[in-house]
Amino acid sequence: xxxxxxxxxxxxxxxxxxxxxxxxxxxxxxxxxxxxxxxxxxxxxxxxxxxxxxxxxxxxxxxxxxxxxxxxxxxxxxxxxxxxxxxxxxxxxxxxxxxxxxxxxxxxxxxxxxxxxxxxxxxxxxxxxxxxxxxxxxxxxxx
Amino acid sequence: xxxxxxxxxxxxxxxxxxxxxxxxxxxxxxxxxxxxxxxxxxxxxxxxxxxxxxxxxxxxxxxxxxxxxxxxxxxxxxxxxxxxxxxxxxxxxxxxxxxxxxxxxxxxxxxxxxxxxxxxxxxxxxxxxxxxxxxxxxxxxxxxxxxxxxxxxxxxxxxxxxxxxxxxxxxxxxxxxxxxxxxxxxxxxxxxxxxxxxxxxxxxxxxxxxxxxxxxxxxxxxxxxxxxxxxxxxxxxxxxxxxxxxxxxxxxxxxxxxxxxxxxxxxxxxxxxxxxxxxxxxxxxxxxxxxxxxxxxxxxxxxxxxxxxxxxxxxxxxxxxxxxxxxxxxxxxxxxxxxxxxxxxxxxxxxxxxxxxxxxxxxxxxxxxxxxxxxxxxxxxxxxxxxxxxxxxxxxxxxxxxxx
Numbered sequence: 018x019x020x021x022x023x024x025x026x027x028x029x030x031x032x033x034x035x036x037x038x039x040x041x042x043x044x045x046x047x048x049x050x051x052x053x054x055x056x057x058x059x060x061x062x063x064x065x066x067x068x069x070x071x072x073x074x075x076x077x078x079x080x081x082x083x084x085x086x087x088x089x090x091x092x093x094x095x096x097x098x099x100x101x102x103x104x105x106x107x108x109x110x111x112x113x114x115x116x117x118x119x120x121x122x123x124x125x126x127x128x129x130x131x132x133x134x135x136x137x138x139x140x141x142x143x144x145x146x147x148x149x150x151x152x153x154x155x156x157x158x159x160x
Numbered sequence: 161x162x163x164x165x166x167x168x169x170x171x172x173x174x175x176x177x178x179x180x181x182x183x184x185x186x187x188x189x190x191x192x193x194x195x196x197x198x199x200x201x202x203x204x205x206x207x208x209x210x211x212x213x214x215x216x217x218x219x220x221x222x223x224x225x226x227x228x229x230x231x232x233x234x235x236x237x238x239x240x241x242x243x244x245x246x247x248x249x250x251x252x253x254x255x256x257x258x259x260x261x262x263x264x265x266x267x268x269x270x271x272x273x274x275x276x277x278x279x280x281x282x283x284x285x286x287x288x289x290x291x292x293x294x295x296x297x298x299x300x301x302x303x304x305x306x307x308x309x310x311x312x313x314x315x316x317x318x319x320x321x322x323x324x325x326x327x328x329x330x331x332x333x334x335x336x337x338x339x340x341x342x343x344x345x346x347x348x349x350x351x352x353x354x355x356x357x358x359x360x361x362x363x364x365x366x367x368x369x370x371x372x373x374x375x376x377x378x379x380x381x382x383x384x385x386x387x388x389x390x391x392x393x394x395x396x397x398x399x400x401x402x403x404x405x406x407x408x409x410x411x412x413x414x415x416x417x418x419x420x421x422x423x424x425x426x427x428x429x430x431x432x433x434x435x436x437x438x439x440x441x442x443x444x445x446x447x448x449x450x451x452x453x454x455x456x457x458x459x460x461x462x463x464x465x466x467x468x469x470x471x472x473x474x475x476x477x478x479x480x481x482x483x484x485x486x487x488x489x490x491x492x493x494x495x496x497x498x499x500x501x502x503x504x505x506x507x508x509x510x511x512x513x514x515x516x517x518x519x520x521x522x523x524x525x526x527x528x529x530x531x532x533x534x535x536x537x538x539x540x541x542x543x544x545x546x547x548x549x550x551x552x553x554x555x556x557x558x559x560x561x562x563x564x
């Protein structure tokens with residue numbers, strides 16, 4: 018199978034590899050996939066408490082080159098976006114950017130799922146940490 | 161050293177230039193039909209075919225008349241299994257094979273099942289060997305054929321062929337073996353090994369593609385198989401079709417070279433294989449060998465690199481030609497059924513690489529491949545969330561995965 022230049026570039030020079038402190042309140046962690054399926058993606062975001070902007074994103078992926086490239090690209094796109102903007106990233110954007118063939122579309126779906134899982138984890142933590150300090154604000158946040 | 165490096169010699173081998181030299185005259189000068197009995201062109205072709213028949217027979221301890229030429233191992237396997245099923249239909253309809261056979265055997269058996277045959281697919285032990293007691297217990301008075309491969313194409317594990325043959329002989333059941341990976345690589349003797357029917361092919365032993373042979377025993381017992389193609393009644397009526405004379409000459413020459421060079425060559429290949437293994441095990445933790453090391457082809461190594469996915473690994477060693485047991489590299493999207501039959505989880509199967517060392521492999525190439533693999537696996541493990549979790553002391557089997 019021939020890989021697109023962009024997939025090769027992300028595979029050879031993956032962006033934002035690493036881990037953030039998963040216990041921190043402003044870090045969201047998403048882990049999707051399963052080893053027996055041949056893909057596991059861990060994607061993390063750190064959100065600035067004041068601006069609400071994703072200031073850092075990291076990933077680690079067990080999977081084929083297209084899965085590595087999809088998650089690497091996702092971290093690039095996440096940085097600088099607000100959480101709401103990040104939720105608008107679609108797997109089809111990743112497919113188009115990386116020119117993924119049909120058999121590799123599931124890699125982009127997994128990356129979108131990882132973004133959503135990380136954001137969901139971040140929001141859950143925010144609710145928990147706010148409710149500990151300022152229970153009256155929880156209603157507003159959840160809404 | 162030239163790149164890319166070829167380490168996929170179970171898929172096919174480079175033809176030995178000496179084989180090509182032997183073949184060339186039979187394309188342009190000695191182009192007769194071996195079945196033309198009334199002129200010199202035909203006689204020359206027949207002489208060449210007879211010589212090849214002897215060269216092949218000598219490699220496997222057979223007599224020349226027991227060699228039937230075919231187009232390759234797929235045809236040989238089809239002819240053997242379907243031919244026996246049809247010829248011995250009155251005696252019984254039960255066939256025994258193993259889960260790790262080549263598709264040319266498994267799919268042939270499946271086809272026969274649709275036609276009313278009963279097939280037993282023996283499971284494998286964790287080391288890739290079949291359980292002889294289980295084989296004994298599976299034989300019934302309806303069993304007409306046992307077909308078990310000599311050596312496996314993925315894990316290189318060599319089955320206890322002589323013992324399987326002995327069991328079959330005692331029970332009056334024919335024994336066929338697909339020996340494409342074994343013939344020319346390790347000593348194969350149809351008499352010592354109690355083999356009745358055996359498939360071989362040219363391109364796995366440095367000969368040409370598109371030509372193979374089927375050994376069919378002539379006495380003790382005399383085996384008969386029903387032809388699967390109708391025509392001129394060539395090859396003692398078992399396989400019609402004008403003989404592929406240049407291909408047959410090439411197969412014969414390849415067999416003779418293999419027979420003469422096997423003692424030296426197998427030592428050299430085992431040395432290279434063991435060196436590759438030692439370097440990989442020294443440079444990496446969490447690697448795992450698939451299949452018995454003791455009963456194994458000298459040129460084969462099949463290893464799982466835990467927590468690294470096979471296709472991404474192949475991508476990192478794109479100047480080395482090997483095969484992966486991972487789903488992503490094949491059209492089927494299923495990880496290797498051979499590795500799964502050994503009881504490997506999908507995760508280990510996804511992380512496996514098959515190395516096939518051959519006659520033309522050099523020590524320099526092996527050093528390069530080992531260093532490169534250590535490098536790429538290390539890099540991919542830095543990327544691997546699984547490796548990170550294991551290093552943190554997490555037992556992956558206890559993790560709730562979000563399967564997709």
